[in-house]
Amino acid sequence: MKNWILFLGTALIVFLLALLSVNILDRKSEAKFAYQPKVAIEGIEPRDSIWGLNFPRQYQSYLKTKDTTFKSMYNTSGHKDMLEEDPDMVILWAGYGFSKDYNSPKGHAYAISDIHETLRTGAPMEAGDGPMPSTCWTCKSPDVPRLMSEMGVTEYYSGKFSDLGSQVINPIGCADCHNPETMKLTITRPSLIEAFEAMGKNINDASHQEMRSLVCAQCHVEYYFDKKKPGAENANYLTLPWKDGMSVEAMEAYYDAIEFSDWTHPLSKTPMIKAQHPDYELYQMGVHSKRGVSCADCHMPYQSEGGQKFTNHQIGSPLANVENSCFVCHREKVDALVTDVYERQRKVKEGTTQLQREIAMAHIETAKAIELGATDAQLKVIQKGIRHAQWRWDFSVASHGAAFHAPLETSRIVSSASSIIQQTRIEITRLLADLGFNKPVPMPDFTSKSAMQAYIGFDIDKEFAAKQNFLEQVVPQWLKEGKARESKKSVKSISIN
Amino acid sequence: MKNNFKRFLFNNSLIPPHNWRKAATFLVALIVGLGFFLLKISNATSYLSDDPQACVNCHIMTPQYITWTRSSHREVANCNDCHVPHNNIVNKYFFKAKDGLYHASVFTLRAEPEVIRALPPSSAVIQNNCVRCHQDQVTDAKLESFVDNHIENRTDRTCWDCHREVPHGRVRSLSSVGAQIEPIKEYSPTDLSIVPEWLKESMKSQEK
Numbered sequence: 001m002k003n004w005i006l007f008l009g010t011a012l013i014v015f016l017l018a019l020l021s022v023n024i025l026d027r028k029s030e031a032k033f034a035y036q037p038k039v040a041i042e043g044i045e046p047r048d049s050i051w052g053l054n055f056p057r058q059y060q061s062y063l064k065t066k067d068t069t070f071k072s073m074y075n076t077s078g079h080k081d082m083l084e085e086d087p088d089m090v091i092l093w094a095g096y097g098f099s100k101d102y103n104s105p106k107g108h109a110y111a112i113s114d115i116h117e118t119l120r121t122g123a124p125m126e127a128g129d130g131p132m133p134s135t136c137w138t139c140k141s142p143d144v145p146r147l148m149s150e151m152g153v154t155e156y157y158s159g160k161f162s163d164l165g166s167q168v169i170n171p172i173g174c175a176d177c178h179n180p181e182t183m184k185l186t187i188t189r190p191s192l193i194e195a196f197e198a199m200g201k202n203i204n205d206a207s208h209q210e211m212r213s214l215v216c217a218q219c220h221v222e223y224y225f226d227k228k229k230p231g232a233e234n235a236n237y238l239t240l241p242w243k244d245g246m247s248v249e250a251m252e253a254y255y256d257a258i259e260f261s262d263w264t265h266p267l268s269k270t271p272m273i274k275a276q277h278p279d280y281e282l283y284q285m286g287v288h289s290k291r292g293v294s295c296a297d298c299h300m301p302y303q304s305e306g307g308q309k310f311t312n313h314q315i316g317s318p319l320a321n322v323e324n325s326c327f328v329c330h331r332e333k334v335d336a337l338v339t340d341v342y343e344r345q346r347k348v349k350e351g352t353t354q355l356q357r358e359i360a361m362a363h364i365e366t367a368k369a370i371e372l373g374a375t376d377a378q379l380k381v382i383q384k385g386i387r388h389a390q391w392r393w394d395f396s397v398a399s400h401g402a403a404f405h406a407p408l409e410t411s412r413i414v415s416s417a418s419s420i421i422q423q424t425r426i427e428i429t430r431l432l433a434d435l436g437f438n439k440p441v442p443m444p445d446f447t448s449k450s451a452m453q454a455y456i457g458f459d460i461d462k463e464f465a466a467k468q469n470f471l472e473q474v475v476p477q478w479l480k481e482g483k484a485r486e487s488k489k490s491v492k493s494i495s496i497n
Numbered sequence: 498m499k500n501n502f503k504r505f506l507f508n509n510s511l512i513p514p515h516n517w518r519k520a521a522t523f524l525v526a527l528i529v530g531l532g533f534f535l536l537k538i539s540n541a542t543s544y545l546s547d548d549p550q551a552c553v554n555c556h557i558m559t560p561q562y563i564t565w566t567r568s569s570h571r572e573v574a575n576c577n578d579c580h581v582p583h584n585n586i587v588n589k590y591f592f593k594a595k596d597g598l599y600h601a602s603v604f605t606l607r608a609e610p611e612v613i614r615a616l617p618p619s620s621a622v623i624q625n626n627c628v629r630c631h632q633d634q635v636t637d638a639k640l641e642s643f644v645d646n647h648i649e650n651r652t653d654r655t656c657w658d659c660h661r662e663v664p665h666g667r668v669r670s671l672s673s674v675g676a677q678i679e680p681i682k683e684y685s686p687t688d689l690s691i692v693p694e695w696l697k698e699s700m701k702s703q704e705k
Contacts, residue, residue: 006513006521007521010524010528011524020535024535024539024605027604028538149696154703179693186693188696203691
């Protein structure tokens, strides 16, 4: 009898143990789904709406970059015609796309529609047409890393803007900065990695806090298109000129050494450099960077919703959200903080406004000297001065945030440029006197964009009409093809509910 | 000792008859084997460590884990620093085993509440651990000498009666947190480098 009890008892224990193991396995597989994403993000997924299923808070805050209502003293999250604001710029960029159309930057969600609409990209009616290379898409979309991985990086850089119209349809989004498997921040643009290599650094050593700025530095930096890169001669190879340093002088020397110019100015015949938007470089010169504050700390501040703290993906001016961004460290009133920002901006703008007028006048005065028969040798030092002064002016204004990110460095750059352009205008005056012209050069009306564009001979109505045609005929076709291509890619659900 | 045990088994007829011995040995081996299997699938050894990810082996603790990884305590204290006693190592593991087995039982029975709260014995441990690190902030000899009820003020309540968001926030029910973004080791891939694989390969091929 006792043997039977022993036998049954043991069997019962085994049964219960087995039951327990089944329970453990059950709950382990449950854990894989509870608090885990709903859909599998496979490869480079350019559609934010798919990522949004897994990360609704981040996605919904990102969608708010569509908001255009924010206005600060000089900037806005909506549309603002910067040429109307500062018509001098039409002269500064004469002969270059920016003299046609230049608006203040809107939110990330507009990256694709804005590049379609700007007059700078022309009106290419067929693939292969148009003024711009495929490289222009590079910062606009998570479709770009997808294309680079499919086509090869050099091949991607080797086409025309119009070649990829139906491929690049999603505005800047999740896959630009996040690794789809781990959600960790990642670098998807080769130019930044190459720039680090050129400086002898390894980007893989970056800490998480550095990455919170470096993902922005994939685009918000000074860059140029290298057309002579060995092994990529047919490409417009996106390159950051950081090899010898990130200061305005170091990059200027870099460009001078390789005799690079973006275009030749039609008035002064100067080989010009267009500064792009050196946000990251200038931010590094400021006190916030020095104290270890990253881009995301102010532009994507933490926010709480329910029990969860998350990063607000409505990337934009911290002035729209002072409580969440500045208040983490500063305990002043909102008004006091905003006034401090405006003060820096106003004072720097005072300098840049004078500076840009002087440079515009220098272009026009040089054109007069050329008209009177100045030789290349006589013009050399003048053109060098104009080139450097305008590059420095552009460097300090093109990134919009410079006056706050690094007010001291920006003022320094502006005063160095002012000094250069003063010297240059003295040279021009001497040259004009030598050529027998000892009077003020007649100047156009600097107060209106249309007068300026008429002065440089730009027919805005013609380009505008061509653009409208392009927006009506070509763009809908691009988007339709792109959407049809994407609809073939299925989305795999990994949720159990 | 060994003989005593044998005698005890024989005296009480607990040894199966000869022709049953094989079957009995088999069954006992089965129990032992299942026991090892259980230790393995339940990740039992991880509970000996101080790794916070051991605490999210069972996903019920995910809200606590997520809120902790977003708090400043993340940098200086792990789960065990606050939730098990540190007066001596025996007590540490005794308390951990007691709490752990209680958690495991509740979890196995699917009896977990929507909002997990510390029980009184656990509260005492946590309070002691707050003081363990923050001693300098809570004892002030000067104040003690001239503020009447300074001692009572410090000892008749817990730290989190006032510091209510430390460190798990105020809202921490099972349904209040979103997806776990940062990888939990058990389910995460091994490659965590910054430059994606396709770009690494493309840059390598360019160097050639």
